Each structure stands twice: as structure tokens, then as C-alpha cells.
Amino acid sequence: xxxTWPISIYYEDTDAGGVxxxxxxxxxxxxxxxxxxxxxxxKQTELLADDIAFVVKxxxxxxxxxxxxxxxxxVESELTELKKASLIFKxxxxxxxxxxxxxxxxxxxCIALSRMRPxxxxxxxxxxxxxxx
Amino acid sequence: xxxTWPISIYYEDTDAGGVxxxxxxxxxxxxxxxxxxxxxxxKQTELLADDIAFVVKxxxxxxxxxxxxxxxxxVESELTELKKASLIFKxxxxxxxxxxxxxxxxxxxCIALSRMRPxxxxxxxxxxxxxxx
Amino acid sequence: xxxTWPISIYYEDTDAGGVxxxxxxxxxxxxxxxxxxxxxxxKQTELLADDIAFVVKxxxxxxxxxxxxxxxxxVESELTELKKASLIFKxxxxxxxxxxxxxxxxxxxCIALSRMRPxxxxxxxxxxxxxxx
Amino acid sequence: xxxTWPISIYYEDTDAGGVxxxxxxxxxxxxxxxxxxxxxxxKQTELLADDIAFVVKxxxxxxxxxxxxxxxxxVESELTELKKASLIFKxxxxxxxxxxxxxxxxxxxCIALSRMRPxxxxxxxxxxxxxxx
Numbered sequence: 396x397x398x399t400w401p402i403s404i405y406y407e408d409t410d411a412g413g414v415x416x417x418x419x420x421x422x423x424x425x426x427x428x429x430x431x432x433x434x435x436x437x438k439q440t441e442l443l444a445d446d447i448a449f450v451v452k453x454x455x456x457x458x459x460x461x462x463x464x465x466x467x468x469x470v471e472s473e474l475t476e477l478k479k480a481s482l483i484f485k486x487x488x489x490x491x492x493x494x495x496x497x498x499x500x501x502x503x504x505c506i507a508l509s510r511m512r513p514x515x516x517x518x519x520x521x522x523x524x525x526x527x528x
Numbered sequence: 529x530x531x532t533w534p535i536s537i538y539y540e541d542t543d544a545g546g547v548x549x550x551x552x553x554x555x556x557x558x559x560x561x562x563x564x565x566x567x568x569x570x571k572q573t574e575l576l577a578d579d580i581a582f583v584v585k586x587x588x589x590x591x592x593x594x595x596x597x598x599x600x601x602x603v604e605s606e607l608t609e610l611k612k613a614s615l616i617f618k619x620x621x622x623x624x625x626x627x628x629x630x631x632x633x634x635x636x637x638c639i640a641l642s643r644m645r646p647x648x649x650x651x652x653x654x655x656x657x658x659x660x661x
Numbered sequence: 662x663x664x665t666w667p668i669s670i671y672y673e674d675t676d677a678g679g680v681x682x683x684x685x686x687x688x689x690x691x692x693x694x695x696x697x698x699x700x701x702x703x704k705q706t707e708l709l710a711d712d713i714a715f716v717v718k719x720x721x722x723x724x725x726x727x728x729x730x731x732x733x734x735x736v737e738s739e740l741t742e743l744k745k746a747s748l749i750f751k752x753x754x755x756x757x758x759x760x761x762x763x764x765x766x767x768x769x770x771c772i773a774l775s776r777m778r779p780x781x782x783x784x785x786x787x788x789x790x791x792x793x794x
Numbered sequence: 795x796x797x798t799w800p801i802s803i804y805y806e807d808t809d810a811g812g813v814x815x816x817x818x819x820x821x822x823x824x825x826x827x828x829x830x831x832x833x834x835x836x837k838q839t840e841l842l843a844d845d846i847a848f849v850v851k852x853x854x855x856x857x858x859x860x861x862x863x864x865x866x867x868x869v870e871s872e873l874t875e876l877k878k879a880s881l882i883f884k885x886x887x888x889x890x891x892x893x894x895x896x897x898x899x900x901x902x903x904c905i906a907l908s909r910m911r912p913x914x915x916x917x918x919x920x921x922x923x924x925x926x927x
Contacts, residue, residue: 403692403696405688405691405692405695406543406544406545406549406691406695406705407543407549407551407688407691407692409543409544410539410540410542410543410544411539411542411543411544411546411547411596411597411842412539412842412847412849412907413544413546413907414544414849416539416540417820417824417849417850417853418540418817418818418820418821418824419817421816421817421820422671422673422817425671425672425673425816425817426669426671426673429671429672429731430669433731438731439672439730439731440729440730440731443730443810443811448811450811450813450816450857450860451816451857452856452857453854453855453856453857454816454853454854454855454857455852455853455854455855456852456853456854456855457851457852458849458850458851458852458853460910461849461910463544463706464544464705464706464709465695465699465704465705465706508811508812511859511860536825536829538821538824538825538828539824539828539838540821540824540825544709545709545714545716545774546774547716550687550691550716550717550720551684551685551687551688551691552684554683554684554687555684555804555806558683558684558804558805558806559802559804559806562804562805562864563802566864571864572805572863572864573862573863573864576677576678576863581678583678583680583683583724583727584683584724585723585724586721586722586723586724587683587720587721587722587724588719588720588721588722589719589720589721589722590718590719591716591717591718591719591720593777594716594777596839597838597839597842598828598832598837598838598839641678641679644726644727672809672810672811672815673809673815673817675809675810676805676806676808676809676810677805677808677809677810677812677813677862677863678805679810679812680810682805682806684806729810730810
């Protein structure tokens with residue numbers, strides 16, 4: 396299953412090379428994951444109140460084409476693995492013509508925030524992702 | 529009394545116009561205030577553990593000359609007013625020749641973080657700033 | 662005349678105090694101004710190709726209520742003055758109930774980018790803003 | 795050969811989870827690479843004027859321990875491969891006790907910026923990196 400989310404490129408995203416600064420692609424992918432959770436009715440604010448957080452543990456990024464100021468792009472996100480305490484996402488930043496600007500594999504862990512230790516993903520979130528697949 | 533702190537301009541600070549993106553000057557000024565507190569032996573991490581935070585309530589910024597990638601600049605910070613629950617800083621971003629790139633007046637309030645309400649600045653911090661003046 | 666633009670608060674916008682980091686409000690206001698120009702059919706990318714850029718010369722910010730992760734807010738933007746080579750905007754970040762989180766006065770100058778010197782705002786942009794008023 | 799560069803963690807680097815926001819580690823690594831070039835007498839500003847830029851093509855990041863506000867850390871950078879048109883770096887963010895917070899492999903390509911096409915790394919830069927090894 397695929398979740399898509401639009402991203403507009405603003406001045407703040409670019410650098411003096413005239414293109415999007417590389418670390419900002421990670422922000423675009425995080426926004427898309429947050430919106431996917433929101434679309435499933437999951438509020439990370441409520442999770443935080445229960446000492447539950449999702450943190451990025453590993454990221455692999457391929458920067459394929461430099462995105463530019465004022466482009467309107469989309470992030471396509473796919474869940475490729477759902478484990479007891481972690482999730483693996485494949486995410487791509489694309490334009491309307493299907494040109495791929497950046498592709499990522501992101502490993503997200505579920506943690507008890509106060510102890511920074513892995514914990515099981517809450518069952519309602521597991522159910523939502525299973526329903527989505 | 530004046531506190532000075534060096535700032536180097538990196539790609540991340542610039543935008544597609546080739547110069548420093550305007551909101552990043554606020555970050556430079558914040559770094560300088562943080563380092564000033566550190567130089568006085570005040571750790572904001574410890575303040576946070578006591579539910580005390582400093583937050584920016586008002587900012588006025590004059591963008592005079594655009595700073596550029598790879599410049600080595602300094603922030604000069606001055607405390608112009610020390611009230612019961614707030615501080616007013618004048619800060620300037622300068623180069624070695626005294627050229628001023630950005631000038632700011634920043635009003636910082638001391639708050640009880642959990643309630644987001646004003647509270648008196650801890651007396652040891654008041655003492656440190658008085659000693660510095 | 663008023664232009665409104667939605668802003669969602671993501672992790673990237675927040676800091677360890679649990680609320681939006683102060684300089685990011687300037688980014689939200691910049692996004693809203695960029696989208697306003699886009700809604701008028703004005704592409705800043707094309708302006709840059711003609712050596713024309715809009716740069717922030719002065720900003721005054723009142724931080725009224727701290728915005729938080731996952732909030733959905735809007736920026737209301739108003740043009741209060743249109744001069745030969747500069748524009749003054751009033752902008753506010755609000756929630757659905759009209760609560761104001763941050764208010765700003767932003768002075769934007771039109772410049773010849775290669776020389777970093779003021780120049781007249783292109784007449785089609787003046788016309789669009791006049792039509793909007 | 796190893797280049798080390800200090801990094802201080804400021805509010806701007808953290809998020810509402812109380813720790814450094816994940817994409818900011820990429821910024822720290824970029825700063826360290828920029829400073830390494832500067833230490834070799836290489837100015838990227840001059841390279842840009844000759845239409846030469848270094849861009850990140852691939853990045854792999856392991857987030858091991860969450861860094862926190864006010865920590866003083868160092869980036870250790872190592873060049874592991876020097877090709878005709880690209881460089882591969884291993885970089886680590888460490889504290890004084892050798893605890894590793896984040897580790898990265900970063901592939902940087904040399905490009906002709908106006909065409910966004912690979913080009914040979916300038917010979918003086920190759921020489922500097924060879925001397926450093």
C-alpha cells in the first residue's frame with residue numbers, strides 16, 4: 396500500500412548551490428510518515444503523552460536529481476516491513492512525470508521515550524498498517 | 529558588557545539566492561545567547577529539569593548586508609535590560625572589519641515550561657548578568 | 662485583502678522545549694508570501710532568472726502563544742504598504758478558533774540580485790497586488 | 795587520515811522528543827567536510843565561481859545514541875575512497891568518552907554545477923587528500 400503526500404519547495408529548503416539542501420529530503424520523508432499516521436487517526440502527540448515515540452534508527456538515501464525552488468513534488472511512502480518494535484519504509488520524492496529526485500529506506504523504531512529503549516509498537520498502529528497493506 | 533561568539537556560514541545556512549536565509553540569523557543569535565549562559569556556568573539543560581525555560585517573546589531584526597557561504601563572522605551580544613522575568617538583548621552579526629550584517633533586539637522571557645507562564649529569573653542568573661555588566 | 666495559507670507543524674519545527682522553535686515562524690511566513698505570489702501567477706524562479714529577488718530587510722515578531730507538534734494552523738497575510746522598491750506585510754499565525762500564535766511585520770525589498778541593490782518592483786507584480794487590494 | 799571538528803548542540807538542533815532531530819546529523823557531517831576542505835586551503839566559494847560543486851549522492855546513516863541539547867561533541871571524518879569524480883567519507887559523531895551517537899557513509903560527487911553533470915575532481919584537491927592519507 397502506498398501513501399502519497401505533496402511537498403512544495405521553498406527558499407528555506409534550498410542552498411547556495413541553487414538546489415534543495417541534501418538533509419531536507421529527510422524532513423520531507425518525515426512529514427510524509429507523520430501525515431500517514433495522521434490519516435490513520437494516529438496522533439504522535441498522544442503517543443508522546445504515553446511515553447511512546449518513533450525514532451529513525453537507520454536511513455539510506457539516494458540523491459538522484461536535484462530538486463529546485465518552487466517545484467511541486469510528491470512523496471510516495473510504502474511500508475515494506477512491520478516488526479514487533481520497528482518499521483521499514485521505502486519512500487520516494489517524485490514529480491508529476493514520475494521523475495525520481497530522492498529515494499530512501501528508513502528504519503523507524505518504537506521506543507519508550509523516557510528510557511530511550513525499544514518497545515512493542517502499539518497494537519492499534521499495527522492493525523492500521525496491516526489494514527493498509 | 530559584551531559577549532562575542534564566532535559563527536561560520538555553511539551550505540545549510542544559505543538559500544538559492546546565494547546568501548544566508550533570513551531566519552537563520554535568529555539561530556546565530558540564539559547560539560550566542562546559549563554560549564553566553566554556558567560561559568557563566570549556566571546550563572539550560574539543568575534549568576529545563578527544574579521546569580525553567582527561556583523563550584523568545586519579541587524580536588526585531590534589521591538585515592543590513594547579506595552574509596555568504598564560508599564567511600567567518602562574530603555575534604556581539606549585549607544585555608540592555610534585566611527585568612524580573614525577562615531580558616532584552618541587542619545582538620549584531622559582524623565581520624572582522626566591523627561590517628554589520630544583521631542587528632537584532634531580542635526580548636527573552638523566563639517561564640515555567642509546564643504552564644508556559646512567566647516566572648522570576650533565577651537569582652544566580654541575575655547575579656551573573658549583574659556581575660557581567 | 663487577505664491571503665491565507667495552511668501550515669502543519671512537524672517534528673522538524675519543534676525544539677527540546679516541546680514547542681515550535683522561534684525562527685521557524687519566519688519560515689512559515691515566507692512560505693505564505695511565496696504561495697501568495699504563486700496564486701497571482703508570479704514565479705520567483707523566473708524572477709531570479711531575470712536577476713530579480715525579494716529579500717527580507719526588516720522583521721518584527723511577536724511570539725504570543727507557543728505552537729506545538731501536529732497542530733494545523735493558518736497564516737493570514739496582508740499587504741499594508743506597496744512602495745516603489747519594497748513591500749510591507751502584516752502576517753499572523755492562527756488556529757481555527759482565531760487564537761494568534763505569532764504576529765509579524767515583514768519588510769521585503771526588491772533587489773537586483775547580482776548587485777544586491779534595490780530596484781523597482783516589476784509592474785505586473787505591482788498590478789497584481791493592486792488588484793488584490 | 796582523520797579530521798576532527800567540534801559540534802555544539804543548540805535548541806535549533808533538537809525536536810519535541812527532547813533529542814537532536816535526525817536530519818541535523820547530516821548537517822553536522824557537512825560542516826565537518828567543509829571545514830576539512832577549508833583546513834586544506836580549499837574554498838568552496840571559489841570552486842562555485844568556477845562552476846564546480848560537491849554534492850551528496852548517497853548517504854547511509856546509523857543513529858546509535860540520541861544526542862541532546864548543550865552536548866559538546868566531535869565529528870571524526872575519514873576519506874575511504876578517492877575516485878576520479880567522487881569521494882567516499884566515513885564520519886562519526888562522538889563524545890569525549892568515545893561514545894558514538896551517529897555514523898555515516900557519505901558519497902560526494904564533483905559536478906559541473908550549471909549542467910549538474912559529473913566532472914573530475916580538481917587535481918589540487920586530489921593532491922591535498924592524497925597528502926592527507
